[in-house]
Amino acid sequence: MSEKIGRRSFLEALGEFGMASAVLASFPWLQSCKTGKEQGITSEKVHLGIIGTGSRGQYHMTNILNFVPEGQIVALCDIYDVNLTAAAEMVPGAKLYDDYHKLLEDKSVDAVIVTTPLHLHYRVTLDAFEAGKDVFCEKAMAHSIADCYDMYQKGVRSGQIFFIGQQRLFDPKYLLAMEKVRSGEYGPVVNVRNYWLRNADWRRPVPSPELERQINWRLYREYSHGMMTELACHQLQNGSWALNMYPEKVTGSGSIIYWKDGREVYDNVAVIYTFPNGVNMTFESVISNKHFGMGEQILCKEATIDLPASRIYLETPPVKSGIEQMIADIEAGVFSNAVFAGTSWNAETASADTGLAIMPEAQGDGSVEIMQAFCRSVITRRQPEKILEEAYYASAFSLLGDEAMHRGEILTLPQEYRL
Numbered sequence: 001m002s003e004k005i006g007r008r009s010f011l012e013a014l015g016e017f018g019m020a021s022a023v024l025a026s027f028p029w030l031q032s033c034k035t036g037k038e039q040g041i042t043s044e045k046v047h048l049g050i051i052g053t054g055s056r057g058q059y060h061m062t063n064i065l066n067f068v069p070e071g072q073i074v075a076l077c078d079i080y081d082v083n084l085t086a087a088a089e090m091v092p093g094a095k096l097y098d099d100y101h102k103l104l105e106d107k108s109v110d111a112v113i114v115t116t117p118l119h120l121h122y123r124v125t126l127d128a129f130e131a132g133k134d135v136f137c138e139k140a141m142a143h144s145i146a147d148c149y150d151m152y153q154k155g156v157r158s159g160q161i162f163f164i165g166q167q168r169l170f171d172p173k174y175l176l177a178m179e180k181v182r183s184g185e186y187g188p189v190v191n192v193r194n195y196w197l198r199n200a201d202w203r204r205p206v207p208s209p210e211l212e213r214q215i216n217w218r219l220y221r222e223y224s225h226g227m228m229t230e231l232a233c234h235q236l237q238n239g240s241w242a243l244n245m246y247p248e249k250v251t252g253s254g255s256i257i258y259w260k261d262g263r264e265v266y267d268n269v270a271v272i273y274t275f276p277n278g279v280n281m282t283f284e285s286v287i288s289n290k291h292f293g294m295g296e297q298i299l300c301k302e303a304t305i306d307l308p309a310s311r312i313y314l315e316t317p318p319v320k321s322g323i324e325q326m327i328a329d330i331e332a333g334v335f336s337n338a339v340f341a342g343t344s345w346n347a348e349t350a351s352a353d354t355g356l357a358i359m360p361e362a363q364g365d366g367s368v369e370i371m372q373a374f375c376r377s378v379i380t381r382r383q384p385e386k387i388l389e390e391a392y393y394a395s396a397f398s399l400l401g402d403e404a405m406h407r408g409e410i411l412t413l414p415q416e417y418r419l
Contacts, residue, residue: 029384046375049075049109052116053087070375077103104131117217122147134161140229141395164391171366173310173359187301192281194235199290219263226265227285228402237394239281247273254405258288271401311355
């Protein structure tokens with residue numbers, strides 16, 4: 001492609017790959033990503049209230065201010081003055097609140113973006129429905145599976161537009177890759193790998209001791225489930241997407257091995273999800289080593305799809321010329337003495353294939369596209385199909401994995417929490 005893929009036209013970009021119709025059929029919520037003109041939107045704007053103006057709230061505010069012309073931020077709410085002041089500087093003239101109930105009473109607010117700590121998602125979202133507001137709530141959906149389920153049901157019954165911030169649902173390179181996987185182009189899926197590695201204590205500075213749990217809420221089980229709700233929730237839908245089914249069981253192990261500083265959530269986790277067809281999906285995370293960073297890979301019989309890198313690695317790369325193959329064999333040690341010495345074991349070597357780009361010039365991670373889609377859905381009053389189901393299961397299975405680790409058992413999602 002000669003030009004970079006614009007943030008507002010990725011469906012058109014998929015069309016250049018001949019994939020737009022197929023992607024829309026597989027992922028119907030993307031109808032909400034059509035441009036405002038395509039949806040009959042002219043100059044309408046959604047008046048937005050931000051509830052929770054910390055780092056994530058300000059991140060969404062930046063995207064709205066720069067890339068979402070259909071959204072206008074009119075109100076801000078936070079109980080922490082430092083965050084509220086910083087957000088107010090970004091949007092001079094916005095109304096300021098320290099009680100979200102007061103913001104919900106504001107008739108000038110059409111919809112709210114909920115970026116509070118996890119344990120508040122459920123109550124704030126339900127109160128927003130009661131106030132007649134449309135809701136964009138960050139992931140994970142809620143602090144317990146029961147609350148996620150209730151949130152889903154009440155959201156559907158409310159008639160309000162309801163999004164959960166699973167931005168990968170709107171990431172162009174993921175969508176194109178997943179459609180290729182689902183088409184069977186690279187053979188059946190045989191494994192899904194997810195990992196997220198960091199090397200930091202995950203703490204934020206606390207100006208006064210009584211603010212410890214308010215600011216570092218991610219470290220305490222009363223407010224968060226640590227890496228499962230803050231990180232895994234991003235990645236666990238990869239298996240469901242690729243296989244077009246949901247896991248039937250999960251087991252795993254977690255502990256605190258390095259950051260022994262009073263935190264209550266694990267600093268390393270490893271979980272295995274098994275799908276009905278026997279395929280396994282893994283999620284691993286540590287926060288005391290960052291060498292391999294973040295990875296999400298779909299392993300098919302004929303290829304490996306690296307989702308963040310937007311590359312495909314074929315199991316049988318294109319044939320090289322004779323001289324190229326001989327050089328490659330020498331470099332790989334095919335003619336070394338070790339091979340002919342009759343060793344009983346040789347280490348497997350990774351493929352040297354440099355891969356093929358899927359969508360090399362795609363921008364971002366879907367965060368802009370999902371916010372555009374939310375605002376356009378509010379204006380058109382059309383709730384995107386299947387988006388809530390995908391988000392619900394991503395949250396439910398992240399919570400189930402955390403529970404499996406703490407109980408030391410193999411768990412299945414209870415029937416009463418299946419949609």
